[in-house]
Amino acid sequence: MSPEEPQLAEAIAAVIREHGPRRVPLETVLAAAATVDRTAAVSVGWRRRVLSAITSLVGDGVITAPRTRFDRSADPPLPAYVTRCEVRPWRGETREAIIWHADLEWVAIGDEFGEWSASERAFLALVNAWLPLRRRMIVPLRERSLDITGDDKELESRLFGPLFSPGRLTLDLLRCEPCWPPVERRVFGEGPCLVIENYTTYVSLARRAERLGFTGQIVWGGGNQVRTRLRALAAGGERPVACWYFGDIDAGGFRVARSAWECAAELGFEDLRPARGLYRLALGQGERRRTRTPPRMSETTVEWVRSWLGAELGASCLIIARSGKRVVQENVGAELLATTTLEDWFDGE
Structure with a gap:
């Protein structure tokens, strides 16, 4: 040290x-x-x-x-x-022996030198046990994930990671195909991507963006479904040149925002930044309403909000979120947006 x-x-x-x-x-x-x-x-x-x-x-x-x-x-x-950094076992250290399938020769080589983490090895062992039983039918990704691992989302969570890098696992090997829900979005050009948590605000922002000549795309994040939306974009080969996010100012909204930020990092997107101008508009115009359930924010999420939004804006938002109140993003509605420019949305970027 x-x-x-x-x-x-x-x-x-x-x-x-x-x-x-x-x-x-x-x-x-x-x-x-x-x-x-x-x-x-x-x-x-x-x-x-x-x-x-x-x-x-x-x-x-x-x-x-x-x-x-x-x-x-x-x-x-x-x-x-x-x-x-995973702790690698010494060569020769006792480990449960696995006879790897011929299609997993690369796994066997890595296993000899302790390349795989415990989680990766356990997952690969499930794939290894499934391969001799595979049939010709191609099925949706989550159905195959359930078949192999007992968890319908396990394959999806690993699809963009190192085990699916070139020369390793493929969807063809696992006899499955991507099956993503349609991404609701408005595409105006090849510029930046703005992800919006709620549908109503997505509609109002998309309409105003078109009038203002926005050259990127507005994407409906779908709340807790935002990871699936971002993965669907990545599956289509998209890597936005810049990515912003706008959601509710409350404990739940920040949990979703943090989840989106983590997913964007996992997918190799540019940093998912807050649309600070839109958050400021919500703070300035929005009524503080009490939530139906007590706020639950871990200290790590609180620290993340401070870091992500910046000290001043983060502090203002946390006062609301930690007090059991909320400001919903629908406060930034069509009438307010009609008075704004694109610079107002991304203030501070």
Whole structure:
């Protein structure tokens, strides 16, 4: 560990070891660091201390950091996420022996050197057991996922990951085909993508975007279905040149926004940024209404909101979300949008 920030590095490493997915978002890293010194998170030089701890963990081989994806909301920029380095077993370490199918020769080679994580190996073992039983019929992706793994969404979650990179698993090998719900969107050009959580606001924004000469596309995120919408775009070979998001200002809305942000990162999209201007319009015009259920926001989500929206806007939104109130995005309706320009939507970008 770096002698400069050993406590921060140790706290971050401990959380990373217990984190489910190998990719750990920056807000989780920041929350882990804050457990060491909660007052330091608002002090000058805090991000530099965190960067020092991250750098030491990279040097020790605990994590890797992306080369191009950074949170630049403050100085210095920090990696948008880090990836846990899986602990590889020593060659010859006892491991349950598997006779791999001929179509999985690449798995056998990697298995010899402990290349696969426990999760990846367990998944590949299920594929291996299924392959001798496969039939000729091509079925939808989720049906095949249920057939192989018992989880209808397992294949979908891995489709854009390393196990489906060239020369590895394919949909043809698994006798299945993509089956994505249609993506409701308005395409005006090849420019940026604006994802809208709710349908009514999507309609109003799309109509105004057309009048303003917007050159990108407006996409209906579908609330909790936003991951499926983004994966459907990726399956069609789309990688937006820039991506923004606008949703409700409440605990649920930010959980959906965070889910969309994580999915965009997994798919290799450009960072999913907040349409800060639209959020400010909602704050300025929207009535604060009490939610039907108490707010549930984890500390990692709270930290993510601060980082994603920026300190000032994030603080204003969190006051509402954490108090059990909400501002729905429908407050930014057709009449208000008629007074805006595109610059008003993406204020602060």
